[in-house]
Amino acid sequence: MLTEEKVTQLTETAASVRATVIEMLVAAGSGHTAGPLGMADIFTAFYFHILNHDPANPAWEERDRLILSNGHITPVRYAAMAHAGYFPVEECLTLRKFGTRLQGHPERERLPAIETTSGPLGSGLGQAAGYAYGARMDAKKFRVYCLMSDGEQQAGNTWESAMFAGDTKLSNLTAVIDRNNIQITGNTEDVMPLENLRAKYEAFNWHVLECDGHNIPAFVAMVDEAKAIVEKPTVIIAHTIPGKGVKEIEGDYRWHGKPPTADEAKRFLEQIRHA
Amino acid sequence: MLNPNAKLKENVFEKPDQAATRDGFGKGILELGEKDPRVVVLCADLAESVRVLPFKEKYPDRFVELGVAEQNLATVGSGLANYGKIPFISSYATFSPGRNNEQIRTTIALNNVPVKIAGAHAGVSVGPDGATHQALEDIALMRVLPHMTVIYPCDNEEAYKATLASVAVDGPVYLRLAREKTPVITTAGTPFAVGKANVLWDPGEIQVAIIATGPLVHNALLAAEELRAEVPVAVINLHTIKPLDAETVVAYASKAGAVVTVEEHQVMGGMGSAVAEVLAARTPVPIEFVGVHDQFGQSGEPAELLEHYGMGVSHIVAAVRKACLRRQVQSRK
Numbered sequence: 151m152l153t154e155e156k157v158t159q160l161t162e163t164a165a166s167v168r169a170t171v172i173e174m175l176v177a178a179g180s181g182h183t184a185g186p187l188g189m190a191d192i193f194t195a196f197y198f199h200i201l202n203h204d205p206a207n208p209a210w211e212e213r214d215r216l217i218l219s220n221g222h223i224t225p226v227r228y229a230a231m232a233h234a235g236y237f238p239v240e241e242c243l244t245l246r247k248f249g250t251r252l253q254g255h256p257e258r259e260r261l262p263a264i265e266t267t268s269g270p271l272g273s274g275l276g277q278a279a280g281y282a283y284g285a286r287m288d289a290k291k292f293r294v295y296c297l298m299s300d301g302e303q304q305a306g307n308t309w310e311s312a313m314f315a316g317d318t319k320l321s322n323l324t325a326v327i328d329r330n331n332i333q334i335t336g337n338t339e340d341v342m343p344l345e346n347l348r349a350k351y352e353a354f355n356w357h358v359l360e361c362d363g364h365n366i367p368a369f370v371a372m373v374d375e376a377k378a379i380v381e382k383p384t385v386i387i388a389h390t391i392p393g394k395g396v397k398e399i400e401g402d403y404r405w406h407g408k409p410p411t412a413d414e415a416k417r418f419l420e421q422i423r424h425a
Numbered sequence: 426m427l428n429p430n431a432k433l434k435e436n437v438f439e440k441p442d443q444a445a446t447r448d449g450f451g452k453g454i455l456e457l458g459e460k461d462p463r464v465v466v467l468c469a470d471l472a473e474s475v476r477v478l479p480f481k482e483k484y485p486d487r488f489v490e491l492g493v494a495e496q497n498l499a500t501v502g503s504g505l506a507n508y509g510k511i512p513f514i515s516s517y518a519t520f521s522p523g524r525n526n527e528q529i530r531t532t533i534a535l536n537n538v539p540v541k542i543a544g545a546h547a548g549v550s551v552g553p554d555g556a557t558h559q560a561l562e563d564i565a566l567m568r569v570l571p572h573m574t575v576i577y578p579c580d581n582e583e584a585y586k587a588t589l590a591s592v593a594v595d596g597p598v599y600l601r602l603a604r605e606k607t608p609v610i611t612t613a614g615t616p617f618a619v620g621k622a623n624v625l626w627d628p629g630e631i632q633v634a635i636i637a638t639g640p641l642v643h644n645a646l647l648a649a650e651e652l653r654a655e656v657p658v659a660v661i662n663l664h665t666i667k668p669l670d671a672e673t674v675v676a677y678a679s680k681a682g683a684v685v686t687v688e689e690h691q692v693m694g695g696m697g698s699a700v701a702e703v704l705a706a707r708t709p710v711p712i713e714f715v716g717v718h719d720q721f722g723q724s725g726e727p728a729e730l731l732e733h734y735g736m737g738v739s740h741i742v743a744a745v746r747k748a749c750l751r752r753q754v755q756s757r758k
Contacts, residue, residue, distance in 0.1 A: 279500075
């Protein structure tokens with residue numbers, strides 16, 4: 151259980167992460183806005199509470215692994231990692247610039263603890279499952295988390311991996327789906343409907359949980375519940391609001407794949423800082 | 426003039442033993458099971474056919490069945506390698522690295538994790554299954570990926586050695602394997618080092634260097650034997666297509682003045698193209714390309730398909746004569 155004080159602290163940290171995301175995107179001049187803002191609470195929960203990790207020793211063998219499948223929301227991961235102490239927050243402004251460790255889509259060999267290279271959708275769950283499978287062979291205690299978008303639930307590879315993880319009962323694997331209902335060209339249910347997502351994962355032998363992805367204590371409780379499920383992998387369908395924290399863009403799919411202008415960023419930051 | 430240092434079989438030219446490169450791979454994998462606890466074998470519903478069934482039976486805890494899911498074969502392999510295992514992902518080359526090419530590109534090559542990709546049933550010699558199952562573009566797909574090593578063993582024995590050697594390569598490796606039994610020409614004593622071409626036939630003074638890869642190396646030797654009194658040639662087994670042994674290739678090309686490349690693959694993008702890239706930059710000489718010329722295969726018997734698509738001994742002989750002619754024309758200029 152999180153104390154009230156801890157929840158307040160995490161909420162404040164999430165606001166700082168959101169602000170950093172906006173600053174990064176406006177400096178980069180390209181990138182994705184809606185997804186990173188929508189996942190700021192969950193990334194904050196991971197880096198400031200859930201993960202067993204050591205920012206000073208990113209290669210620590212027993213660390214929990216966080217595999218980001220939908221690499222395009224990587225700005226929020228970079229921001230959360232920077233605030234957690236992996237690297238200076240100022241480095242965030244190098245996002246997408248020549249020579250940066252913070253590639254437009256994350257690359258394993260560029261930045262310690264980024265865990266894997268991702269971007270092309272649908273291939274993260276298989277990697278996380280392979281990682282978890284290998285770790286289980288060696289009776290490792292760490293957990294493997296895989297964060298996915300909802301859009302990539304349209305990819306065949308995702309379901310091949312879901313089938314495999316369900317069959318092999320990878321209980322050391324917890325997946326999280328950012329159910330924000332948007333993808334680059336529209337709302338998911340218009341582009342290619344995903345529902346009934348819960349029933350689909352249940353049919354693939356997964357333990358399925360659902361929560362409000364902005365309710366940090368509720369999310370943390372579900373991650374804890376997943377640790378107690380020993381016969382199946384768990385997926386948490388986290389219902390989020392794309393663009394969360396900036397009223398004028400919340401829920402608007404047109405903000406999936408573009409950055410704010412300098413003027414917009416000013417307004418957005420105002421809102422985020424005074425929420 | 427067999428190169429004595431290559432320590433080839435004595436019966437190379439007379440009824441050589443027949444064995445498939447996929448079986449050499451299977452033998453290597455089984456041995457790796459014993460030697461290296463990090464080795465894990467993954468398969469997509471083809472364990473018997475790609476010869477990993479004995480491994481599965483002996484090491485069930487280190488065998489992972491993915492079902493008919495080659496994209497997942499690549500991504501789960503990537504995850505296992507990222508964790509610290511050495512996974513061999515095995516299937517037919519048309520499916521892996523064919524169907525799962527993007528997953529190999531991003532999660533294995535760009536990610537730079539040591540997944541070993543075994544692509545069986547490469548080439549038209551797959552035979553009756555027809556074009557859908559005859560990979561002719563897999564070398565091209567793999568050799569353009571940074572970090573990737575590409576090996577195409579010439580026989581069963583070399584496939585065995587290549588399988589063992591691939592584990593020592595710090596990065597991803599593509600092993601190209603064939604379905605059919607083909608002549609066994611090398612022995613346990615034949616040198617094999619990843620990235621080091623083997624000179625198998627070398628009469629000293631040469632007019633054409635035949636650079637061959639895969640089981641067609643045997644046809645190249647037969648062509649050299651046939652041409653013995655007519656055109657002195659060298660035969661080089663370029664088992665590692667990437668990294669390419671530029672020193673050996675350049676040395677023999679410049680010594681000969683003309684080159685013939687031989688491969689059971691599309692000429693576009695294959696081993697011959699790789700050789701041409703090196704020679705164009707370092708020692709431009711006439712090159713004749715024996716291989717498949719922008720066509721798909723079809724059903725048939727392996728030998729008749731190799732003949733039909735222009736990869737028989739007679740085609741190599743003709744290519745050597747043509748290369749020799751072009752060499753003379755060029756030297757007169």
